[in-house]
Amino acid sequence: MALATIIQNEFDQILANWMRDQGREGVRRTDVVSARESEAQSRELLQALARALRDTRSDDTFDFSNPGWDPVREALEHISQTRTESGVSPTEMAWFIASIKQSIFTILSQRNADDPKLLIDQVWMVTKIVDQMALHAISAYVDQREAIIERQQSEMTEVSAPVVKIWDRIVTVPLLGTVDSFRAQTVMENLLQAIVEREAEVAIIDITGVSTVDTMVAQHLLKTAAAVRLMGAECVISGISPKIAQTIVHLGVDLPNVVTRGDLQSGLSYAFERLGVKIGG
Amino acid sequence: MGASPVITITGCVIVAIRDNLDDRSVMMLQDQLVEEVARTKAKGVIIDISSLEIVDTFVGRMLGAMAEMAGMLNARTIVVGMRPAVAMTLVELGMTLAGVETALNADKAMGLILSGRASTSRAR
Numbered sequence: 001m002a003l004a005t006i007i008q009n010e011f012d013q014i015l016a017n018w019m020r021d022q023g024r025e026g027v028r029r030t031d032v033v034s035a036r037e038s039e040a041q042s043r044e045l046l047q048a049l050a051r052a053l054r055d056t057r058s059d060d061t062f063d064f065s066n067p068g069w070d071p072v073r074e075a076l077e078h079i080s081q082t083r084t085e086s087g088v089s090p091t092e093m094a095w096f097i098a099s100i101k102q103s104i105f106t107i108l109s110q111r112n113a114d115d116p117k118l119l120i121d122q123v124w125m126v127t128k129i130v131d132q133m134a135l136h137a138i139s140a141y142v143d144q145r146e147a148i149i150e151r152q153q154s155e156m157t158e159v160s161a162p163v164v165k166i167w168d169r170i171v172t173v174p175l176l177g178t179v180d181s182f183r184a185q186t187v188m189e190n191l192l193q194a195i196v197e198r199e200a201e202v203a204i205i206d207i208t209g210v211s212t213v214d215t216m217v218a219q220h221l222l223k224t225a226a227a228v229r230l231m232g233a234e235c236v237i238s239g240i241s242p243k244i245a246q247t248i249v250h251l252g253v254d255l256p257n258v259v260t261r262g263d264l265q266s267g268l269s270y271a272f273e274r275l276g277v278k279i280g281g
Numbered sequence: 282m283g284a285s286p287v288i289t290i291t292g293c294v295i296v297a298i299r300d301n302l303d304d305r306s307v308m309m310l311q312d313q314l315v316e317e318v319a320r321t322k323a324k325g326v327i328i329d330i331s332s333l334e335i336v337d338t339f340v341g342r343m344l345g346a347m348a349e350m351a352g353m354l355n356a357r358t359i360v361v362g363m364r365p366a367v368a369m370t371l372v373e374l375g376m377t378l379a380g381v382e383t384a385l386n387a388d389k390a391m392g393l394i395l396s397g398r399a400s401t402s403r404a405r
Contacts, residue, residue: 192365199385227368232361232383232390257379 003108003122004053007046010107015039015046017103022096033086041079046100048075049129062125064132073136080140090141097134101126161187163194170271171200172264176209184220188227195233202271203228206264208239218253225258234259234274238267287313289321293394294356295387297329307343314347318354325394326351329387331362341376348381357382359390 007014019039033041048071056068064073076097083093104126112119161183163173171194173187191203205224210217225235238261240248248255261267272279287296287310294317296310318326328344330336348358359382371378384390392398 188369189365192368195385196365201385201389223372226377227365227372230360230363230368230371230378230383231365232363232385 003125004050006107006111007050007053007104010111011046011050014100014103014107015043017106018042018046018100021099021102033083033088037082041082042100045072045075045079045097045133048072049133062128064129064136072133076133076137077140080137081144084141084144090138093137093141094134097137098130101130104130157183157186161190163190165194165198165200166204166268167271167277169199169201169275170204170268171195171198171202172204172206172267174206174209174264177211179210179217179220181216181220184217184224188220188224191224192227192231195228195231200233202234202236202274204236204238204264204267204271206239206267207237207244208241208264210239210244213244213247215251215253218248218251218255222255222258225255229257234271236261236267236270238262238264285310287317289317289323290391291395292321292324293391294318294321294323294326295329296327297332297387299332302333302340304339307340311343311347311350315350315354318351318356322354323356325390326356326358327387327390327394328358328360329362330360330367331364331386333367334364336363336367336371338374338376341371341374341378345378345380357394359384359393361385361387361390 019042022038022042052069052072056062056066063069080093083096088096105123108119108122108126112122161173161175163171165171171191173191173194175187179187187205191205194200195203205221207213207221221237225237228235236259237255240260240262259267259270261270271277285296285298287294289295294314296314298310302310314326314328317323326347328347333340344358344360351358360378361384363383382393384393
């Protein structure tokens with residue numbers, strides 16, 4: 001009997017066995033996926049599988065990229081998405097799909113017991129298909145994670161470099177945490193843009209909140225300072241802690257033509273001095 | 282040839298570069314500016330590059346050379362209005378225009394020249 005026909009005819013039996021196996025293998029995760037939802041997902045996937053097998057006649061050849069397998073891929077992506085959101089790990093996801101094998105193998109061995117060669121072919125075919133399904137589920141899982149990371153990154157970029165006008169003709173950007181090339185670039189762009197918009201003459205980069213300064217960070221600071229100067233403003237780097245001062249000297253980084261100050265206050269008073277701003281008291 | 286107009290106001294030679302420069306018009310402009318500085322005994326030169334979207338190494342070097350030439354005639358050169366994108370590109374190219382003074386716009390540069398104050402952004 002052909003594989004597609006068997007799965008079609010024994011659909012309920014396979015589904016019931018699969019649900020039982022899921023419970024036994026401990027992949028059901030009743031804490032995050034309800035029994036009803038779990039069954040609905042299993043049914044959805046098995047139906048898609050049965051349909052794809054019928055449509056593609058994959059008894060002889062199997063190509064997962066065949067359009068006939070689209071419903072299976074869609075079902076996998078859907079399940080992967082709902083499970084990812086409820087906190088299921090990729091291992092459990094793959095296991096959930098792999099656990100379908102046993103229920104299908106059991107039925108196959110019952111129906112084709114008299115034809116060992118056919119049975120082995122079918123077992124091999126089912127293994128190939130289920131493995132592909134598991135792989136696809138994992139890659140869908142990774143894609144969804146990537147999308148989440150990308151979104152968070154863009155959200156972080158928005159908040160990571162706020163350029164503030166703190167006085168007439170003075171803008172400042174406080175840097176926090178780790179500075180990588182991407183962020184350094186964003187900071188530079190935002191700062192230069194702000195200089196144009198606010199007609200600033202002094203730009204203060206405050207690195208009080210920067211955890212570590214290595215040669216790369218120093219390099220970025222130098223570049224930013226040079227670009228600020230080209231725009232016609234002056235760059236002050238404030239918030240140089242004693243530790244960072246030591247690091248910079250030990251690294252052998254030279255900060256020529258850049259004004260540095262220990263804290264934001266000194267940076268600001270330097271800016272006032274340059275601009276001839278007088279503060280009462 | 283769309284040469285940029287060079288005008289002199291109260292001892293400042295001012296040129297607003299209009300479009301992206303080719304190498305020939307860069308040389309022409311340089312000639313024109315030095316002539317004008319010598320003729321008017323100007324105290325300062327203001328080069329407005331706010332309409333330039335691209336500044337290559339050649340133009341960058343020309344700006345440096347201009348500043349040096351004007352300096353020999355006792356005039357300060359201030360480059361104004363550089364766009365952020367241009368500034369970033371020049372820095373990436375390693376051109377920091379060390380000998381050139383910069384200011385945000387022509388108005389501020391004019392103030393600097395007339396008051397004789399040093400630009401906040403002069404390389405020290």
